Amino acid sequence: MTDVPAAARTRVVEGLSGLRIETPSWGYANSGTRFKVFAQPGVPRTVHEKIDDAATVHRFTGAAPSVALHIPWDAVEDYGALADHATERGVRIGTVNANVFQDDAYRLGSVCHPDPAVRRKAVRHLLDCVDIMDGTGSRDLKLWFADGTNYPGQDSIRRRQDRLAEALREVRDRLGGNQRLLLEYKLFEPAFYTTDVPDWGTAFAHCLELGDRARVVIDTGHHAPHTNIEFIVAVLLRLGKLGGFDFNSRFYADDDLMAGAADPFQLFRVLCEIVQADALRPDSGIAFMLDQCHNVEPKIPAVIRSVMNVQEATAKALLVDTAALAEAQRSGDVLGAHAVLMDAYDTDVRPLLAALREDAGLAPDPIAAYHRSGHADRLSAERAGGRQAGWGA
Numbered sequence: 001m002t003d004v005p006a007a008a009r010t011r012v013v014e015g016l017s018g019l020r021i022e023t024p025s026w027g028y029a030n031s032g033t034r035f036k037v038f039a040q041p042g043v044p045r046t047v048h049e050k051i052d053d054a055a056t057v058h059r060f061t062g063a064a065p066s067v068a069l070h071i072p073w074d075a076v077e078d079y080g081a082l083a084d085h086a087t088e089r090g091v092r093i094g095t096v097n098a099n100v101f102q103d104d105a106y107r108l109g110s111v112c113h114p115d116p117a118v119r120r121k122a123v124r125h126l127l128d129c130v131d132i133m134d135g136t137g138s139r140d141l142k143l144w145f146a147d148g149t150n151y152p153g154q155d156s157i158r159r160r161q162d163r164l165a166e167a168l169r170e171v172r173d174r175l176g177g178n179q180r181l182l183l184e185y186k187l188f189e190p191a192f193y194t195t196d197v198p199d200w201g202t203a204f205a206h207c208l209e210l211g212d213r214a215r216v217v218i219d220t221g222h223h224a225p226h227t228n229i230e231f232i233v234a235v236l237l238r239l240g241k242l243g244g245f246d247f248n249s250r251f252y253a254d255d256d257l258m259a260g261a262a263d264p265f266q267l268f269r270v271l272c273e274i275v276q277a278d279a280l281r282p283d284s285g286i287a288f289m290l291d292q293c294h295n296v297e298p299k300i301p302a303v304i305r306s307v308m309n310v311q312e313a314t315a316k317a318l319l320v321d322t323a324a325l326a327e328a329q330r331s332g333d334v335l336g337a338h339a340v341l342m343d344a345y346d347t348d349v350r351p352l353l354a355a356l357r358e359d360a361g362l363a364p365d366p367i368a369a370y371h372r373s374g375h376a377d378r379l380s381a382e383r384a385g386g387r388q389a390g391w392g393a
């Protein structure tokens with residue numbers, strides 16, 4: 001890549017070397033829509049095989065060294081042994097996602113449910129998830145609640161917030177070491193009238209009350225159309241309350257498509273805010289995760305592609321000439337400032353990324369290398385029989 005100045009190239013190399021993208025165990029399992037879950041050949045039957053697939057993505061990308069679990073989908077007896085399995089495969093277990101939305105008891109909600117017995121059951125599960133984190137060595141507990149109401153008058157909006165706060169406090173008090181609570185928000189669905197954590201403001205208010213261990217996680221698919229997500233990123237970074245991302249793409253609602261597929265420019269704008277706040281570094285405490293499912297496309301190459309998309313957006317964000325941008329902004333040069341950003345975005349970073357991969361001993365084109373490897377055919381042959389893992393929906 002000859003047209004990138006040496007200093008910019010160094011910035012990209014250094015920035016990308018710290019970028020770690022966590023992949024989701026459920027992204028390797030069968031998934032679909034509320035109409036149909038489609039089975040694919042070679043899909044994992046167990047959480048161990050999901051971890052193996054995450055390890056495959058890491059082997060080809062060198063940038064995805066951890067895999068997130070979803071509990072109870074990935075429940076096992078011995079989490080220490082599961083962590084050992086991950087280590088043997090060259091990855092580690094990352095964020096634990098607590099699932100309190102697939103039990104008949106949760107029809108009217110989980111931690112916000114009007115019945116204290118149901119709330120207790122839900123909180124018990126969240127506390128169990130912290131036990132699991134102790135076993136796996138995970139730092140983050142990611143909480144997304146399907147709680148809400150469908151009809152005006154169905155329940156007290158305010159009382160539900162009180163119940164949520166009480167549950168979160170109990171979970172916060174159970175955390176130890178470097179463990180954190182990441183609170184995720186989502187505009188709507190499955191509830192349609194009110195959602196108990198619908199937006200970053202509500203998530204932020206709870207995290208503020210909870211203190212240092214609690215941060216907001218931004219799922220890029222969980223907003224109203226045209227929401228300026230990079231604005232939310234900038235505000236939360238400024239407040240020290242951004243915990244991480246669930247990257248994916250959306251056209252309509254919570255589509256969970258591959259990150260960078262629907263709007264690569266938005267992904268670039270989000271990563272520009274991260275880079276400008278020097279928050280790419282692993283010690284910045286921002287968790288970069290994918291939260292996707294692959295319903296119509298083969299899963300492992302789709303995850304590889306998503307990791308590459310995040311890397312490309314990050315590389316472009318690192319190419320922004322920050323000195324020129326600051327000067328243009330200071331002098332009120334609107335068009336000049338915009339041009340600095342667009343120059344970076346319009347740069348084809350693929351040759352640079354290919355060269356960096358080769359320097360790291362990786363194939364320059366991870367997708368092509370994956371297809372050449374015959375791995376998919378091997379998985380299809382090896383994973384015959386048994387019951388494929390799925391959503392559990």
Ligand SMILES: [Mn+2]
Nearest residue numbers: 184219246291
């Ligand atoms: Mn998510």
